[in-house]
Amino acid sequence: MQEIFNETLKSVLKEVAVPLQEVDFTRENYNKLFPRNRIQTPIESVKMGENQFEKMDAKERRKLMLAAHVTLTSPDIVVSEMRETVFGDERPAHLYAKSFVIGEKEKAVQSVVVAIDGENVSISSHERDINNIVNKIKEPDQLLYAAAKVRLLVEQHTGEKLPQSVVNHIREVEYVASPNVNISQTPQKSNDNKEKLLSDLETKASLELFSRLAAVLDEGTV
Secondary structure (H helix, E strand, C coil), X not given: CHHHHHHHHHHHHHHCCEECCCCCCCHHHHHHHCHHHEEECCCXXXXXXXXXXXXXXXXXXXXXXXXXXXHHHCCCEEEEEEEECCCCCEEEEEEEEEEEEECCEEEEEEEEEEEECCEEEEXXXXXXXXXXXXXXXXXXXXXXXXXXXXXXXXXHHHCCCCCHHHCCHHHHHHHHCCCCCCCCCCCXXXXXXXXXXXXXXXXXXXXXXXXXXXXXXXXXXX
16 A cells, blocks of 8 residues: 555656756855754754755755755655664654756755754755655655645545645645735635645745745845
8 A cells, every 4th residue: 555655656746846946056045045054844943954055065966055945945745764873873864855857857855854962953955766755655654744736636646635644734834825926815615625726826836936036046135
């Protein structure tokens, strides 16, 4: 059953991929995207690990700076797993993933958040194959969060509802409702209509938020 779900999720993540956009790789832009080295995700407050800017530069991940911000603030999915440290022990980690079109292929940007001294710390952001990320899901409860558009498409394909624990509706609406998106307040008559509306808004907002962030940074304004 998990295998069928995973295959469906892979297809959905490829379907919702948005074009990767870049901004100038400067310390000023990094500080605007991650003020005070912190960022709020749909499920937790995250501290950016030390030297993340330098790591992006050294590992030729400059083009992922804006994508890392969007992946953390508006992920498609968040997956939990235990990761082995350099000391040989294991720590819980949250894998944030968002799918993009990179080089004409659907890929994912993954940001790894681990627990360090009571803080949720982002230690890395990099490209990953979508299959690689989804294959880490061995048990249903590893899926901590799914964006509305992802959840809706998965449910349409499988005919089964995902647990409500994978989404925080209040937090999700906050990220969908970017300042430049005009959201209709027309009441919906059914839960299905609400889900469809949220999915449509989220898709539009993801594209507009991505473009707006890039434009703001390029103009050098806050």
